[in-house]
Amino acid sequence: MKPEQKTKNAEEIYKDIINLPHHISEKHMPMSRLGRTAQFSPFAALSGYEDLINESRRINEQQHILSEDELMVLNDRLSYLQSIIQQGPEISVEYYLPDEKRKGGKYLTVTGVLTKIDSLTKTLIINKEITIGMEFIANITYPDAYTE
Secondary structure: OOHHHHHHHHHHHOOOOOOOOOOOOOOOOOOOHHHHHHHOOOOOOOOOHHHHHHHHHOOOEOOOOOOHHHHHHHHHHHHHHHHOHHHOOEEEEEEEEEOOOOOOEEEEEEEEEEEEEEOOOOEEEEOOOEEEEHHHEEEEEOOHHHOO
């Protein structure tokens, strides 16, 4: 079918309404040009999708299981620190922080004054505010002033 024929067919089909005046509603004000363009502007069809994509890009580490030798060194350091805790030793603790959303986590290092070693809850408290579970500790270091 040629384009001229389509036009003629459309004119035939709509001949009863094609020359009617444009309808203007008495109830609703005409929409502004800005309002009409807003109807066709892009929108986020899937809210949260961008966050989900960013979350999937984040890389998590698995917790390293300490060997028997590493555990012995860590226990020796904790025992020593327990004996000098009244001096308020400054230490650095490398520990594993599990991810709350996904499997895995990341390793962090915090440096501060050792406030308490709680053997009942198996935690270290640093700067009176940071609590670290002993099962997550990978390494503890302290200045030479506290050498064993």
